[in-house]
Amino acid sequence: MSVAVNFSVEMPRLAVSMLERVRKQTPRVxxxxxxxxxxLVADGLSALGAIPSMTSSSDEVQDFARKADALVVNLGTLDKQRREAIGLAVDIATARGIPWLLDPAHCDYSLLRARFAQDLLKRQPAVLRANAAEYALLTVPEHLVAVETGVVDRISFAGRTVSVANGDPLIAKVTGTGCLSGAVIAAFLAVDDDPHMATxxxxxxxxxxxxxxALRASGPGSxxxxxxxxxxALEGGxxxxxxxxx
Amino acid sequence: MSVAVNFSVEMPRLAVSMLERVRKQTPRVxxxxxxxxxxLVADGLSALGAIPSMTSSSDEVQDFARKADALVVNLGTLDKQRREAIGLAVDIATARGIPWLLDPAHCDYSLLRARFAQDLLKRQPAVLRANAAEYALLTVPEHLVAVETGVVDRISFAGRTVSVANGDPLIAKVTGTGCLSGAVIAAFLAVDDDPHMATxxxxxxxxxxxxxxALRASGPGSxxxxxxxxxxALEGGxxxxxxxxx
Amino acid sequence: MSVAVNFSVEMPRLAVSMLERVRKQTPRVxxxxxxxxxxLVADGLSALGAIPSMTSSSDEVQDFARKADALVVNLGTLDKQRREAIGLAVDIATARGIPWLLDPAHCDYSLLRARFAQDLLKRQPAVLRANAAEYALLTVPEHLVAVETGVVDRISFAGRTVSVANGDPLIAKVTGTGCLSGAVIAAFLAVDDDPHMATxxxxxxxxxxxxxxALRASGPGSxxxxxxxxxxALEGGxxxxxxxxx
Incomplete structure (x- = not known):
């Protein structure tokens, strides 16, 4: 429970501790x-200290989910095979009690995808990560951490909201950084029991x-x-x- | 019509104006x-100021094509599902009157792909982008802009050809830059009514x-x-x- | 035959000669x-001087394999379609007598994949590239070059082992560099008749x-x-x- 936490002081300390645990425990995501x-997501997880895997065929995904410490379900470039694999992977995550995150990427473009996202929300992901346009289409159940990404990221759970104002506008110019944030959350979920604080x-x-x-970059490419x-290289300090x- | 244009003077001015419009109108490609x-294509479109999307499953592509201002049909890594999705996306583009570009990537490697490219040419893309080996296999209809890429790019329409000698040899050492050029063309098509000049x-x-x-690079990686x-960061000047x- | 070779002196000279041949002959992989x-693999092959192609659909892969000088079969993100395409591509490679390499990536995660890798080993790849966990699951036939990657890479054939201690720990932090090593091996196989030395x-x-x-890099990203x-830019010296x- 995070009830007694003074967010602005305690949250950064928790983040430092969790980052250390990710590097030490090297969770499989x-x-x-x-x-x-x-x-990018695989490289980002490796850079962080976690171990990524990406297989999404229905005949292998269960074996990979059985070895994982957390699961990311991102709905970009969705197709029939991927929907089937997602269902199977969530079955395993549920049976094993490992946390999983839903990113209904671009579900505001496709009714089919929005419906599939809504169905997945019934299956109790630990975290939903979406933007305002995607939230507008979804009925979000209680008992999950809801992340709304934007200039300020808002992370809500059980009526309490943590706001994180860190970041840089360049991150929005690089395809896949939003997807990467979902994977980073999953790595933190794997090493901490408080999904609100981990997120x-x-x-x-x-x-x-x-x-x-951003201090080193000359544009979105660099x-x-x-x-x-x-x-x-991220340091606690x-x-x-x-x-x-x- | 571009009949009265003095290409070497007017074309660069048109390019500056169109680049500004891409950044202002942020077309969806x-x-x-x-x-x-x-x-790379998604990052290139974002860097330019356009909004990319990439879904290619037959059950979602129509929804994405309905939101798009221009369409790119690239035949690389083609398979049955992708062929079906391309047909559906072109249906929407035709019905909505949005411009689309065909890039028959590597159709000189595969007879099936060359035939599929030829069939697509009957469906009136605004632009065909290919290299000499690919052109050799295709019967190109009138009423489309034909781009032949090489050391000098030749952009032809209705018997007139614009030659662009800008570029750098390093671009040919990076996989996907040809594909990116097709997407950049599509973004320009979305903001201008003259497909020849836009291309x-x-x-x-x-x-x-x-x-x-190339001034900053130490090789194809950088x-x-x-x-x-x-x-x-590209400036009009x-x-x-x-x-x-x- | 490599029987008379003093590895530590002759191997580097052979490597220089083969690199020159790759750049001159530009083999298709x-x-x-x-x-x-x-x-990354396509960019790495291009940087080296080879010509990559990546199509993996069952209805086109044979045409691509017919044009290739060597083949890489990597089992990552495997699915039914990809298994079928692999079978067809290996048929062509066998019929044409071109060398092919098997990389049973992550077969320690999936029993199905390990079995498929074992079946492929019966089809006489020139080279097997794997890590210790993957080797532990496979029965490796004679008459192939077995590469075990690690801090020191061990390349074995007919009872003789060459050890290569070059490299940098950063390479393991970048997704796909192992896959790239398989493709680089294939490019060298295409220009030399001794698979052990080429590998x-x-x-x-x-x-x-x-x-x-690594001398220029600030981390896995750069x-x-x-x-x-x-x-x-690699030079013989x-x-x-x-x-x-x-």
Missing amino acids: HCLMNTVAQK AAAMLALGVAAEKA FEPALLDALA EILERAKVT | HCLMNTVAQK AAAMLALGVAAEKA FEPALLDALA EILERAKVT | HCLMNTVAQK AAAMLALGVAAEKA FEPALLDALA EILERAKVT
Whole structure:
């Protein structure tokens, strides 16, 4: 429970602790990930210290989900095979009690995808990560952490909201960074029992890494490798110094 | 009509104006794009100021095509599902009157792909983008803009040809830059009614960005992020200064 | 035959000669490659001087395999369609007598994949590239070159083992570099009749490129473009100076 936490002071400390645990425990994060962002998400998880996998065929996904410590279900580049694989992977996650995150990417473009996202929400993901346009289409159940990404990220659970104002506008110019944030959250979920705090900590860590990357970048192209470098080199002290959490 | 245009003087000015319109109007470009180049093409479109999407399943592609301002049909990594999705997306583009571009990537490797490309040419794309080996296999109908890429890009329509000699040899060493040029053309088609000038303007803008990127690059690896940075930072004055258009 | 070779002296010279031949002959390497690593592998092959292709649908893969000088079969992101395409591509490679390499990526995660890898080993690949966990699951036939990647890469054939100690720890933090090593090996197989020496030469060339890249990199993100730059710029003298071969 996070009831007694003073967010602006305690959250950054929790984030530092969780980042250390990710690096020490190297959780396996299996990603049902759109084909566009697979490489960036895998590289981002590796840079952070986690172990990614990306297989999304229905005849193998269960074996991968059985080895995973957390699951990311991203609905980008969805098709029939991927929907089937997602169902099977969520079955395993539920049976094994590992946390999973839903990112209904671009469900505002496709009615079929919005319906599939709504069905998945009934299956109790630990976290829903979406933007305002996607939230507008979904009925969000209680008992999950809802992340609304934007200039300020808002992470809500049971009526309480943590706001993280870290980050840099360049992150929105690089395809797949939103998908990566879902995977970073999953890695933090794998090492902590409080999904609300783990989610906020992940968004904070990624936001601080983005700020460091922006210092070195000359545009969106050079920002991407700089972000991976920053994730790999991220230090606890930088999180404490830069955190803008309320 | 572009009949009265003095290409070498007017084309660069048109390109500057269209680039400004792309950044202001942020057209949505839906890409039926091979899986290899999806990320680079999405990042390139974002850097330019357009909004990319990449879904290529037959049960969702129509919804994405309905929201698009232009369509790119790239035949790389083609399979049955992708062929079906392409047919559906072109139906929507035709019904809605939005421009679309055909890139018959590697159709010189596969007879099936060359035949599919030939069938698609009957469906009136605004632009065909191909290399010499691909053109050799295709019967190109009138009433479309034909781009032949090479050291000098030749953009032909109704018996008139614009040649753009901008660019850098490094661009050919990075997988997906040809695919990206098709997407940049589509973004320009979305903001201008003259497909011949829009196509030439897009090739000019990308060529100038490539020259800027080459100044910073140490090889093909560093060229790619530099190209994205250059697209994002491209200024009208640079286009006017560097243009080699005849 | 490599019987009379003094590995530590002759191997680097052979590697230099083969690298020159790759650049001169520009072999076509067709890759049945997982969707995550396709772009990096294609860029790596281009940087090296080879010509990549990536199509993996069952109705086109044969045409691509017919044009190829070597084949890479990587089992990442495997599905039914990809298994079928792999079978067809190996048929062509066998019929045409071109070398092919098997990379049973992550077969330790999936029993189905391990079985499929075992079946493929009966079809006489020239090279098997795997890590220790993957080798533990496979019965490796004689008459193939077995590469075990790790801090030191061991390349074995007919009871003799070449060890290559070049490389940098950053390479393991970038997704797809293992897959790329398989493709680099295939490019070397295409220009030399001795698969044992060609495989060791490829691992040496890539290892030296990784060392050069690490000198410029600030982390895994900047390492990747630096690796591609280093592959494109790799000089024979650097291979001879840096080689750690026994």
